[in-house]
Amino acid sequence: MSLSGEAYFDVRHSERSPFVIHTGKLSTTVLGTSFNIKAYPDRQHIVVSVSTGKVKVSYDNVVLTTLVRGQQVKVNSRLNTVEEKKIAPAEVAAWQQGNMSYDDEELGDIVADLERLYNVKIRIDNGAIRALKISTSFRREIGIEQALQVLCRLTDATLRQSEGWYIIQ
Incomplete structure (x- = not known):
């Protein structure tokens, strides 16, 4: 699946058919979780935030990190920088409320x-x-x-x- 914009996912993990979201060169592989991806074309960063479970985040086919509940990664594809931080799980998809x-x-x-x-x-x-x-x-x-x-x-x-x-x- 490809994403341009922002979406919140709640996905059950399946070994036989992994769920992968592609946002440009960034790929997020679901390992059983609920999470948010913010990847608008006019933003400098792609942000992946996890509210429950775990996701694997890769850039250009290289694994950057594995995130669990309350973690976020911000990837700047123009400058090739990666920032990881802890966040409140309630803030993962605050825009929905x-x-x-x-x-x-x-x-x-x-x-x-x-x-x-x-x-x-x-x-x-x-x-x-x-x-x-x-x-x-x-x-x-x-x-x-x-x-x-x-x-x-x-x-x-x-x-x-x-x-x-x-x-x-």
Whole structure:
């Protein structure tokens, strides 16, 4: 199976027919688990998070890691970097309950998520803040303007609207 976007899986392991999800060069092999994969084409990272069980994560046919409950791997295919960390299992697919949760995420990736989520256009005019890493969370119901105001406060930026665009500067 190939994935472009984000999906939550709850799969029972089968030795005879392994379930493998391909996201570009990254492959996630199910070893009996429930987990989330975030692999949007406009994001720099592919993120695999496990809520129960175990998955094997490979890149370009090389095994990177095996993840168990409460673990996450973030792979940057452009820079060939891999980050592993522990997470709360409840946060694995927080988006399913309307929770937007970001832990040490780049502003540019968060903005790309918000564009998809709210179907809006957002531009970051200050290139220096695009790569800033942010940790924050909010409910989807707060709306795009409030979400962007939170991000602007965290990055000492300002928000304005012009010709259908939200502009962070």
